[in-house]
Amino acid sequence: MLRTLWANRSKFPLHIIVFLAPAVIIYSTFMIYPLIDSLRLSLYAPDDNQQEVFVGLDNYQKLTTDDLWQPRLEGAIKNNIKFFAIHMLVQNPIGLLLAALLSSQFIRGRAIYRTVIFTPTVLSVVLIGFIWRMILSPLWGISADVIDFINANIIDNLNTLGFGIDAIENQPWLGLENTALPTLALISVWQWIGIPMMLFLAALISIPDELIEAARVDGATAWGVFWRIKFRLILPTVGIVGVLTFVGNFNAFDLIYTTQRATAGPNYSTDILGTFFYRTFFGIQLTPGNPTMGATIAGVMFLIILAGVLLYMFGWQRRILQVEY
Amino acid sequence: MKKVLGVALVLTLILALAPASTEAQEKVTLTIESWRNDDLTIWQDILIPAFNAAHPDIEVVFQPTAPTEYNGALRAKLEGGTAGDLITCRPFDESLNLFQSGHLVSLNELAGMENFSDVAKSAWITDDGSDVFCVPMASVIHGFLYNKTIFDELGLTEPTTETEFLALLEAVKADGLYAPLVMGTVDQWEAATMGYQNIGPNYWLGEEGRLGLIAGTHKYNEGGFLGAFEALARWQPYLPDGYQAISYPDAQNLFALGMGAVYPAGSWDISTFNPQIDFEMGAFKPPLPEGSENCYISDHVDIAMGVNANTPHMDEALIFMEWLTTAEFAGLYSNQLPGFFSLANHSIMLEDPVAQQFLDWRNECESTIRSAYQILSRGEPNNEQDLWLYSAEVLNGNLTPQEAADKVQEGLEAWYEPQQ
Numbered sequence: 001m002l003r004t005l006w007a008n009r010s011k012f013p014l015h016i017i018v019f020l021a022p023a024v025i026i027y028s029t030f031m032i033y034p035l036i037d038s039l040r041l042s043l044y045a046p047d048d049n050q051q052e053v054f055v056g057l058d059n060y061q062k063l064t065t066d067d068l069w070q071p072r073l074e075g076a077i078k079n080n081i082k083f084f085a086i087h088m089l090v091q092n093p094i095g096l097l098l099a100a101l102l103s104s105q106f107i108r109g110r111a112i113y114r115t116v117i118f119t120p121t122v123l124s125v126v127l128i129g130f131i132w133r134m135i136l137s138p139l140w141g142i143s144a145d146v147i148d149f150i151n152a153n154i155i156d157n158l159n160t161l162g163f164g165i166d167a168i169e170n171q172p173w174l175g176l177e178n179t180a181l182p183t184l185a186l187i188s189v190w191q192w193i194g195i196p197m198m199l200f201l202a203a204l205i206s207i208p209d210e211l212i213e214a215a216r217v218d219g220a221t222a223w224g225v226f227w228r229i230k231f232r233l234i235l236p237t238v239g240i241v242g243v244l245t246f247v248g249n250f251n252a253f254d255l256i257y258t259t260q261r262a263t264a265g266p267n268y269s270t271d272i273l274g275t276f277f278y279r280t281f282f283g284i285q286l287t288p289g290n291p292t293m294g295a296t297i298a299g300v301m302f303l304i305i306l307a308g309v310l311l312y313m314f315g316w317q318r319r320i321l322q323v324e325y
Numbered sequence: 326m327k328k329v330l331g332v333a334l335v336l337t338l339i340l341a342l343a344p345a346s347t348e349a350q351e352k353v354t355l356t357i358e359s360w361r362n363d364d365l366t367i368w369q370d371i372l373i374p375a376f377n378a379a380h381p382d383i384e385v386v387f388q389p390t391a392p393t394e395y396n397g398a399l400r401a402k403l404e405g406g407t408a409g410d411l412i413t414c415r416p417f418d419e420s421l422n423l424f425q426s427g428h429l430v431s432l433n434e435l436a437g438m439e440n441f442s443d444v445a446k447s448a449w450i451t452d453d454g455s456d457v458f459c460v461p462m463a464s465v466i467h468g469f470l471y472n473k474t475i476f477d478e479l480g481l482t483e484p485t486t487e488t489e490f491l492a493l494l495e496a497v498k499a500d501g502l503y504a505p506l507v508m509g510t511v512d513q514w515e516a517a518t519m520g521y522q523n524i525g526p527n528y529w530l531g532e533e534g535r536l537g538l539i540a541g542t543h544k545y546n547e548g549g550f551l552g553a554f555e556a557l558a559r560w561q562p563y564l565p566d567g568y569q570a571i572s573y574p575d576a577q578n579l580f581a582l583g584m585g586a587v588y589p590a591g592s593w594d595i596s597t598f599n600p601q602i603d604f605e606m607g608a609f610k611p612p613l614p615e616g617s618e619n620c621y622i623s624d625h626v627d628i629a630m631g632v633n634a635n636t637p638h639m640d641e642a643l644i645f646m647e648w649l650t651t652a653e654f655a656g657l658y659s660n661q662l663p664g665f666f667s668l669a670n671h672s673i674m675l676e677d678p679v680a681q682q683f684l685d686w687r688n689e690c691e692s693t694i695r696s697a698y699q700i701l702s703r704g705e706p707n708n709e710q711d712l713w714l715y716s717a718e719v720l721n722g723n724l725t726p727q728e729a730a731d732k733v734q735e736g737l738e739a740w741y742e743p744q745q
Contacts, residue, residue, distance in 0.1 A: 050426065068705055068739075138567020139575055175511050175569025177723070261393055263513050266569060267718055282397030285514070286702040286709040288422060289397050 041295035059296040076276040084249040086185035095196030103204040118194035129258030144170040177269040196241045203234040243312040354384040356409030360395035403428045410636035414459035414629040416448035424458040429631040431456040437650025445668035448626040459629035463665035467523040467623040470590040473605040483609040490612040494563040497586045505563035507585035509571025516716035519589040522695045524611045525553035531621035531693035541743030546730035554726035592664035624692035704740030711736045
């Protein structure tokens with residue numbers, strides 16, 4: 001008995017190591033090692049001679065309690081949560097709606113719609129930021145014309161029917177504290193909506209027709225088919241889209257940086273963890289960069305994302321029923 | 326046949342590449358790190374060829390980074406060992422830090438350093454005065470540019486006092502066709518640099534106020550420094566529609582397209598506007614507050630150049646540094662970049678009338694530099710950063726001048742002992 005066990009162990013399939021090696025080596029060198037080194041750096045701080053010395057968790061304590069750092073951290077986390085909430089409430093439901101429409105066999109030109117809606121996803125964020133800055137510019141943007149058109153053609157007509165809707169007023173959307181962040185979040189939604197749409201679409205298409213036909217025969221309405229059959233079957237995808245949105249939003253940086261620069265103005269109203277990290281790590285104008293505090297912020301970002309992903313894995317993924325067709 | 330063609334192609338490629346690579350080995354290439362991406366063509370077309378006329382064997386490449394990223398990117402490159410040979414120096418602490426961490430070499434022995442006054446060198450010298458580490462290149466002066474066509478059309482004249490200035494803006498606003506005062510606040514720094522630091526010296530009496538802040542005898546929330554915030558707040562009704570979302574390039578374009586009357590300027594804007602505008606541009610000094618007689622201008626030491634301590638081409642880099650101290654460079658630079666005024670003692674005549682006007686103010690008024698640059702931006706919160714934020718907040722109407730001044734003062738008191 002022991003002998004056979006031993007023999008089995010010595011026959012550990014070597015080819016598994018060979019196949020795993022490239023991924024493990026590349027991933028460890030370029031992802032895991034930098035991550036651990038960044039966490040290590042967050043435990044150091046420069047002393048009077050600019051030498052980095054070990055300080056334990058002092059940086060984290062400073063970040064969460066110091067009068068200068070705490071309000072910035074709190075502001076960045078709150079803004080990040082708002083940014084994420086807008087994506088969850090707007091991007092993913094609309095993505096699902098678009099996918100449901102595109103999976104219907106009664107709509108013509110589905111391939112064209114699918115391509116057009118997906119296009120912004122492959123464009124550079126710098127380009128997206130620049131285009132939207134131009135569109136929304138109070139000087140030469142077209143947003144004022146679009147809003148005038150909506151006022152004249154839609155709201156006026158609704159008002160003649162008895163609705164008491166106020167006309168929309170054009171604003172310097174990216175320059176006001178209460179509108180800048182929602183505007184940027186919606187720009188980001190506009191850009192990335194293709195991703196949840198594609199994921200939902202792939203999941204919807206893979207649902208066997210027999211199930212839907214059976215439901216129809218039993219007398220289910222279109223809404224009933226969608227809500228009771230399709231939606232339940234794509235729940236695993238809903239979870240994946242949610243966690244992807246979460247990770248993407250808490251790592252976000254580029255769109256804010258290209259439109260509002262690292263100052264993340266006005267008055268830090270668009271400051272998220274990514275821009276807070278950038279300003280701290282690299283410095284800005286006369287403020288020199290502070291790599292150790294920057295690494296501390298990166299550490300906080302890592303912990304937040306880790307917590308979110310763990311919650312998803314244990315709170316959602318393990319409880320949800322995976323259906324094999 | 327295909328094979329033969331392929332071999333022939335490869336051979337031609339090798340032959341074509343061979344001479345180029347041997348030639349490159351003989352020439353030394355110096356790379357300049359800079360935040361002045363506006364100057365790229367001037368370096369490529371005028372300054373580097375002029376240098377090469379005397380030193381044909383040294384190739385120079387001007388490699389600018391975006392201004393807002395320069396400090397961070399440069400530091401990362403220096404620490405990673407990938408920075409260029411010549412480093413354009415920001416004034417005061419940023420460069421001092423680079424020198425103290427061993428990234429810049431001392432230039433005390435450089436021939437030609439005697440062409441610069443102590444004031445010119447003050448921004449690139451150690452606190453004890455023992456080491457100079459950058460060759461001063463230029464200062465920038467603040468003032469206002471205006472569109473002469475619009476002034477003639479509306480029958481306006483250059484203002485000298487703040488009352489006249491506001492009356493003029495009111496007249497442009499009443500006419501309704503042009504933006505009276507062209508500036509935005511989204512990038513924040515214009516509000517502080519072109520706004521607060523532009524008009525401020527007249528209120529805090531230049532060096533007297535600035536040195537008072539450093540000594541702890543003056544405060545941001547009283548006297549002239551508060552007065553400057555109050556004067557800044559009076560600009561708000563005259564800024565263009567949606568100024569909260571107007572960036573610096575937006576404002577530049579608005580003025581260059583002839584859609585705005587007055588533009589709070591740094592002298593560097595002159596060289597940006599000259600090739601773009603089809604109207605005549607005029608300039609006036611920061612207007613005087615009621616009751617004051619003497620004028621003060623912000624004549625800010627802004628730009629210098631030093632040598633990367635790790636350059637493999639130290640000798641050639643020092644040759645280039647020596648050339649920067651010559652009258653030839655001072656004349657070329659000041660004339661090619663109207664609005665950047667050489668800090669060398671060589672006397673220069675400027676061809677650009679507007680730039681000459683800015684330069685003449687040096688004789689009429691007393692010069693000072695921006696209040697937060699020397700010493701006061703060494704702590705946290707950073708004084709200059711606070712001025713950006715709170716100047717923009719005053720113009721956005723979110724804070725009163727008194728509230729903003731209190732916040733700036735509070736930030737300074739938090740770490741700066743003479744102010745406590």
